[in-house]
């Protein structure tokens with residue numbers, strides 16, 4: 001069982017309760033952020049995997065998270081839609097505002113947060129007993145949508161958005177597990193967008209894809225960026241620079257720098273960021 005606790009709104013500064021001005025190089029202020037994360041720390045048992053991170057993630061833009069393996073990217077991402085609390089022996093401190101509301105406010109429904117904030121994982125995970133069609137529509141059905149016309153429309157639209165429609169339109173009743181790994185990953189993207197979430201969290205969504213499927217997913221991200229808030233974790237720095245507006249660099253549980261992607265890759269303000277993007281470590 002998870003022993004997660006999420007403190008209710010905590011004073012930001014111990015002394016004054018006033019939000020400290022973030023350092024210019026780490027996180028410039030964003031108008032109406034989708035996520036306003038304040039002093040977030042995350043523990044696994046005794047180990048603190050995320051260390052006092054504050055970041056404002058803008059709405060309707062693509063934010064990339066980069067950093068060496070084990071620096072806390074997935075841990076951070078999972079907190080943004082309350083998936084993290086499914087992990088045993090974890091504890092969270094700090095505050096995450098989603099559209100201005102405390103995501104973890106007592107009594108709020110984690111399932112609702114996960115519906116509004118969709119997630120695509122590194123390893124594709126179609127439901128094994130379901131067909132391609134059922135996989136895409138499962139979320140809508142759970143939400144009580146029964147109208148066949150609506151379901152058919154959403155099925156095609158979601159599969160088109162995930163650049164999979166042409167490949168599976170004649171095989172919709174086949175098992176979701178019967179298609180290739182790369183197709184399964186796009187099926188999971190279709191499943192995530194089918195419920196029309198406001199946010200799409202993507203944890204290394206292309207790591208199992210070939211260059212063609214990767215290009216399709218990147219195209220999809222670019223298409224969705226004006227309507228969705230997208231946060232994508234990637235080890236591929238070319239990908240981060242191709243698809244994202246802003247990039248955050250994490251290092252051993254800390255947020256080192258968050259800024260315009262072009263700036264992060266051309267003139268990072270922090271030495272650690274520069275060392276990482278130039279391949280000196282990581």
Ligand SMILES: Nc1ncnc2c1ncn2[C@@H]1O[C@H](COP(=O)(O)OP(=O)(O)OP(=O)(O)O)[C@@H](O)[C@H]1O
Nearest residue numbers: 044047049067068069070071072073074075076087
């Ligand atoms: N379920 C867990 N139980 C205990 N420790 C964990 C768990 N998941 C992650 N950790 C630890 O938390 C830290 C951050 O892990 P996380 O998976 O968030 O890193 P990451 O940046 O996503 O790495 P990668 O690039 O390899 O996916 C690591 O030290 C890891 O060992």
Ligand SMILES: [Mg+2]
Nearest residue numbers: 073074075203
């Ligand atoms: Mg990870």
